[in-house]
Structure formats: C-alpha cells, structure tokens
Amino acid sequence: MAPVASSDPVYLRVVADIRRQILDGSLPPDAPIPSRAQLTRRYGVGETAARHALRVLAAEGLIVARIGSGHYVRAKPVLLPLHRWRFHDHHVPFGADLHAQGIRTTWDRRSEVVGATPDIAQRLRLEEPAPVTLTRYVFRGDGKPVQLTTSYEPAGFGEPAPDEAPRALIGRMSAHGAKITEVVEEVHTRIPEPAESDLLALPAGTHVLHVERTHWAGDRPVETSDIVIPGDRFRLVYAHPLHP
Amino acid sequence: MAPVASSDPVYLRVVADIRRQILDGSLPPDAPIPSRAQLTRRYGVGETAARHALRVLAAEGLIVARIGSGHYVRAKPVLLPLHRWRFHDHHVPFGADLHAQGIRTTWDRRSEVVGATPDIAQRLRLEEPAPVTLTRYVFRGDGKPVQLTTSYEPAGFGEPAPDEAPRALIGRMSAHGAKITEVVEEVHTRIPEPAESDLLALPAGTHVLHVERTHWAGDRPVETSDIVIPGDRFRLVYAHPLHP
C-alpha cells in the first residue's frame, strides 16, 4: 500500500496528485487523464471518489471531458483582447479587435419601449414607471454570438435608425441636446444565466464578464447598458493616459 | 404521479423546478431548500439525483449549503465598487472605496530581485534572463485579505522604500527619468488558484477578477502587475471622459 499522509477526503488525494502533475508539466495540455476505472485501480478508491475527483478537476478548469472518449488536460484558452476605449479615440467600433484576428463580425438588434424596472430607473435617475427604449443587440463573430448587450435610454431621444451603428449613440444623443461627457463601465464576473449559456454556447463552468456601461451628459445619465461577454474567450482592455 | 414532460436527466427536473421557484420569488433569499431525503420523496428520484441537483444549484450560485443544517437560497451578494482610476485624478489610493464603506484597510509587501520569467520578460519587453524586482502585496479590509498584487519592475529603478505607498510608483519612476504616460489594465475572469482561495477565503465556486496592469513611459513598459480580486465581493469601475 502507498503511504497515506492525510486523513483528508479520499477524492482530494486523487485531485491533489493529478493537479500537481498538470501544474508541473508532467501532464502537458491535451494529455489524457486516467479514466474512472483506472483511477479506482490506481489509487485504490471507489468509483464515486474517482468520479468526484474528475468532476472537481473539471470544475477547476484543469481538465475537460470528451464524452465517450476521456478526460484531457485543458489547454489554456487564448483570451482575445476587447479594447473598451482608447485615448484620443473613444470610438472603438465593435469588431475592431475581432477583425484584427481575422474574424468576421456581424450584429443585429431589436428595440421596444417598455416601463423602466426599479433597477434601470435608478441607473437612469428616472421615476419608476417612466418609459424607456430597450434595445437588445446580439454581436456575432463568424456567425456565432460572442456578446450580448441590452441598452436602455429614456424614451424621447428617438429610436436608433434601423441601420444605425451601435456606437452612433453619441451623435444621436448630441442631436437631441445631450452632449455625452463621460462613459463609465463597471465590470464584474458572474455565472451566466441559462439563456446566456445557450446563446453564447458557453462550456459548463465558464463565467461571463458583465459590464454595466453608462453614458453621462454632465451629471445626467442618458443611456445605460448591460454587456455580457464570455469569460473564457475575451479580456477587456482599458487604457488610461496620465495628465497629457 | 406528477405529469412528466421531458426525457431529460432526472436531476434536471429537480434543478429546473427549484430554479424556477428561486427566480420567480416563490423561494425568497435565505429560504430553506428541501433536503436530499425530502427531494427523493417529493420528486420520486434516488439519493444520487437529489444530491446532484443540489450540487448543480450550488454551482450555479443559486443556493448555499450550511453543513449539518441544510441548503438555503443565496442572497445576491453586494459588489463593492473599486474605482480603478478617475478623470483628473489618476491617483486613487487603494482603500478609498473600502474606507467609504467603513472598512479599515491595511497592506503589507515583500520585495525580491528575481530573473524574469518568459511571460514577464515579454510584458516588460526585456531579454529573458533580465533581473526584475518582484513585489508581492497583500491588501486587507478589516484585517482580512481582499486583494493580492504581484508587481514586476526592471531592476534598477530602485526598490520601493520600506514605507513607500503602493501608488508612489509613478513618482519613483519619474525620479529615475521614466515619466509615466499611460496605464493599461486588462481584465479577465478565472478560477482562483488554491493558494488564492486560501488567502482570500473564497467560497467554493467563486471566480476572481484578474487585472494585468502595465505602466508605460512612452512606448516602454516600466512596470507590470497581476492584481487578483475576489469576484464575489467587488466590481471594477472605469470612468472615461470624452474629448473634454
């Protein structure tokens, strides 16, 4: 019998051993992980413990399962940069980063006027039942959805023209006398909602980056959006010039 | 017998039913979820399926387990804002946001000179075996670690003074002739490493926000950091003024 050092749960012995091999390179990316049956024999544990160990390693993102085939060391995914804005050029069109990677980008949009929810009313500093224009965007890279955006504006700035580009908002607001002075983005990470998982075809266990973006005209918020980005494919880039 | 609509896995029936009750409010925050034994009876499934359903709901962040007591609907956590910078004031000291919440902040630091890893060498545009000053910070809120930072500078800008504040870097670089012109932050979400989970006392299943920050002097990178922030407690705030 192998020397056993700890009284920890059995499955953690298996997890720790495989994790170590992955991190120190003995198991390189795409290398096969022992199957449930092999783990029970090799470590002298039951099927449940072996199964649980594989599940934990998968949840940690260290291995991926191909059903019918086996578990494999997951290659670290490449995170494409999404430049949220640039100095002297706030007008980064969606898709510039993707296009630089040779990815063809498209998008579509649906607008409707609805009553503001309490959350949106607070973000736009409106009284609650105020009407707002809600616009849903789906951005696609090579045909597959890669970003979901839900935008809210107080009704009255006019709907976006059917062929208006997403970033033309600043001009349209300006035409209605609201000169945009600041954009604020709040970033957090969360578990995708089931609908988001479906649309974005997210692998189990991946998170999304959720960006709450608000356009300000002076001290008045004139547009706010919820932007949902797959966390396993993208990183957000913020550049900030210092007293130029 | 209740009407069964789908041939999906059994545990998904349980998951879908409980998820619906949580999302539509029938099960409010902190409400108890039926136990494994109750689920087996109520839905006519085995213990394994009941157990699996609870595990999935916990992984989705909808419920939390209190061992020995039961599962409960998880109250949506409040995400404290961390302002990464502000217009006309890039000098946001760490802890300003926390202090505004009545949280007392402290930090400590250890520096050493090491050889640059390939990754760090690339980020600092150095030849590989170049010496760099590595500084590890632990930031604490009310005594508990809330942010981990690992900073790298080419050796030769002098070590930070023992009592130098973290943000004094810009001044120290300037004194060595490197005028910082831009800060770039790249944000992604990932699973915490085990050491990070321990230090930050992260609940299972939570992600971290990983900020790769680089200070630039013209086209030369003079400092780069990896900043690790618990994803269940914070959101990052980026404000961007438009052609002022």
Next chain:
DNA sequence: AAGTGGTCTAGACCACTAT
C-alpha cells in the same frame, strides 16, 4: 466490441446543527 463519461439506484458512515 471495448472503453468512456453521464447518469442513476440503494444503501452507508461521519461530523455537524438544531431542538
């Protein structure tokens, strides 16, 4: 045809919580 992961059953023991 053999092996694999996903799912599932029917139990069980333990440490912990609640009463």
Next chain:
DNA sequence: TAGTGGTCTAGACCACTTA
C-alpha cells in the same frame, strides 16, 4: 436525538467514441 450535508462503496445502464 433526529436531521442534514459531505463523503463513499458497489454496482448498473446508456449514448457515445474509438478502433
């Protein structure tokens, strides 16, 4: 003391991949 979640065993069936 009863109930709970965390862990664990010993098996099993299925859809799928691989050869």
